[in-house]
């Protein structure tokens with residue numbers, strides 16, 4: 531796809547670039563500006579907009595497109611609003627300018643992780659609404675803060691709130707990763723993060739030894755740490771910065787009607803899926819832990835994995851193809867017939 535001049539730019543791309551310019555960058559994200567942007571989108575789309583302040587200054591914004599059958603559970607489309615910091619000196623362009631080069635690559639922090647997805651959800655819903663569609667299941671879009679620092683002031687609190695219960699989420703989509711090949715990655719589970727802080731009050735100097743990443747999977751790992759600290763002598767302690775112990779798997783076979791709908795659409799569109807366990811933690815873990823099956827999916831094929839990297843970028847054609855893909859996925863997901871538990 532050749533690049534178009536600004537006057538010819540696809541409006542979905544223009545909206546994406548506007549959202550990328552909002553500085554929701556850790557450690558001091560401008561969440562107020564993101565919420566205002568989303569409220570305006572809700573107004574434009576004729577959707578209700580609910581703001582749930584899960585902690586002071588931490589708002590989860592929920593845009594809702596009601597379905598025709600309120601007895602059915604809903605589809606939850608999740609994205610986080612925060613982005614990771616930048617080392618500006620290593621970027622070819624200002625990471626908050628959303629510069630588009632002559633080939634159509636959009637450079638910005640959040641271009642892959644994951645402001646693209648937020649706008650793709652919104653633009654897919656807009657298209658479907660304009661075409662006059664309505665589906666049995668309600669579609670909620672949740673825009674959550676704090677994911678990049680663990681989600682403790684975001685999704686972790688939100689799933690415990692009455693406002694979350696009221697959504698009656700039956701299935702969720704959340705972030706995945708770009709895939710440099712022709713295929714699309716989809717995550718059905720995650721590694722469980724165990725972040726360990728070891729404190730040694732012994733002799734000064736560099737007393738640390740980095741832990742092999744696979745060791746955290748061993749059931750006896752905590753005891754091993756305990757014994758290492760004891761063996762090291764008085765005044766050596768450890769604490770967990772994160773310790774996730776509720777790994778859940780979303781089934782990827784046709785016994786799961788959500789998977790059947792999701793993978794069926796991908797098949798119809800001739801998209802090759804690569805189902806994997808996510809090598810990192812996302813807000814999906816909080817959703818799965820409260821019983822909501824979730825898939826991590828960022829529709830970016832033929833795209834190098836550049837999240838958190840310098841020069842994070844996404845081609846506008848890949849972005850627009852993602853809007854198309856959600857435009858096909860949402861009708862199928864929001865039309866999944868009543869589950870046995872719903873009848």
Ligand SMILES: CSCC[C@H](NC=O)C(=O)O
Pocket residue numbers: 643677678705706707808810811812826837
């Ligand atoms: C699907 S990989 C991305 C997951 C990751 N979560 C926090 O590090 C993030 O950067 O948002």
Ligand SMILES: [Zn+2]
Pocket residue numbers: 610643644677705
């Ligand atoms: Zn992310």
Ligand SMILES: [Zn+2]
Pocket residue numbers: 614643678837838
């Ligand atoms: Zn990230």
